[in-house]
Amino acid sequence: MKNKIHRLKDLNDVVNLITTENAEFLIADLIDSFNVALSLKEKIKKETGEYPVDFLSHIDIVFDGKKGCNKITLNGKEVELIKE
Numbered sequence: 803m804k805n806k807i808h809r810l811k812d813l814n815d816v817v818n819l820i821t822t823e824n825a826e827f828l829i830a831d832l833i834d835s836f837n838v839a840l841s842l843k844e845k846i847k848k849e850t851g852e853y854p855v856d857f858l859s860h861i862d863i864v865f866d867g868k869k870g871c872n873k874i875t876l877n878g879k880e881v882e883l884i885k886e
Contacts, residue, residue: 830869
């Protein structure tokens with residue numbers, strides 16, 4: 803069975819999804835996602851001289867039993883990230 807994808811577009815989506823049972827995983831996934839976004843912003847700033855704005859429209863969270871971000875989609879292309 804494939805894990806359900808939870809698309810988070812705003813803070814209300816996070817609040818609706820979080821429970822005491824999934825909080826540890828959700829928080830870890832969000833922190834990892836934010837770290838990936840920060841790395842991308844820094845890379846873009848080095849290439850263009852300016853921080854990008856409005857480049858992240860949503861975060862997809864999948865509860866797969868592991869903490870952290872395992873995949874991102876950039877310009878329609880999925881990029882796998884290594885989870886420890």
